[in-house]
Amino acid sequence: MVIANLPNIVTDTWFNVNWDEFMEIAEHPDYQQGRFYYYQNYMKIEMSPVASIHGNTNNVVANVVNFYATLKNIKIKGWVNTQGKRI
Secondary structure, three states: OOOOOOOOOOOOOOEEOOHHHHHHHHOOHHHOOEEEEEEOOEEEEEEOOOOHHHHHHHHHHHHHHHHHHHHOOOOOOOOOOOOOOOO
């Protein structure tokens, strides 16, 4: 089966497709930045909102917090760009 025009696919939702449709969608240029999952004839696409500007800003904030904690002798743990949602 060939998907000539891809419909507007809802991301972050599981939907029913066969393997050939999955591969065609995964190779489509509109979704090249996505993460693809396939399990028992269902697929899910996750489109990451994190861009380089966000990552750079996030790094500046982390460095400021780390510097302050070092000056005040505060023990901290940090995570950058992690997901806290339950899968």
